[in-house]
Amino acid sequence: MASFELLYASLCVFLAAIVRGFSGFGFGMLTITSMSLVLAPATVVPAMFVLEVAAGIHLLPSIWRHVHWRSIGIIVVTSIACTPMGVYLLANVPAEPMKIAIAIVVFATAAALLSGLQMRRMPTTMETAATGAASGVLNGAFGMGGPPIILFFLGSSIALQAGRASIIAAFLAMDFAALPTLYGFGLFTREAVMLALVSLPALVVGVFLGSRLVGRVEERAARRAVLLLLMGMAVAIGARSLLGAAGP
Secondary structure: OOHHHHHHHHHHHHHHHHHHHHHOOOHHHHHHHHHOOOOOHHHHHHHHHHHHHHHHHHHHHHHHHHOOHHHHHHHHHHHHHHHHHHHHHHHHOOHHHHHHHHHHHHHHHHHHHHOOOOOOOOOOHHHHHHHHHHHHHHHHHHOOOHHHHHHHHHOOOOOHHHHHHHHHHHHHHHHHHHHHHHHHOOOOOHHHHHHHHHHHHHHHHHHHHHHHOOOOOOHHHHHHHHHHHHHHHHHHHHHHHHHHHHOO
């Protein structure tokens, strides 16, 4: 990869890591959406899996006692079962259609969260299992299993702190379990490993700075800004990929 691409990737990781440390989510959507403007998803996604695991391990001690373990257990089991289907798509579908799909998923999720969608009750066991299954497919295909889980916890009736903690724990378990599948499909290329290693320092510093912002920044305004940014990036990557797909 060119030096510009590595520098751009590190900047994307740094900014997304600040958001992750502050809110507990958004890292995968921000990094993969922004990096997919210049790199193929098959290179970006495996690298981001490694970084997600590193970020989750760093945050786990501080959120352990707040996790909603009953829901997490169901979600993780069903997501792990469905992750290989998503990885198969990542390994076999061309880059441009994958980028368009990423743009659709990110835009729809950000719009739903921005609208304040909320169930005002805890989802049933079947709804929880369906959330895990959808998350597993999206995680394997795009490295973004977050959208269903974010909507699940932030839209349910549990406390915001428990929702943030549960999202972090779910991401960590799912991403760690997906690593062998990615390796089995041959997606840990030299470029993907280099991208992960180069971006790691930016991740560590960004998560640390983001965690220091908890309680110091108005969370609702910050979340709205992140969601609007995600929607803008989704439109940009979707338009660029459509033009690329329609080109000669």
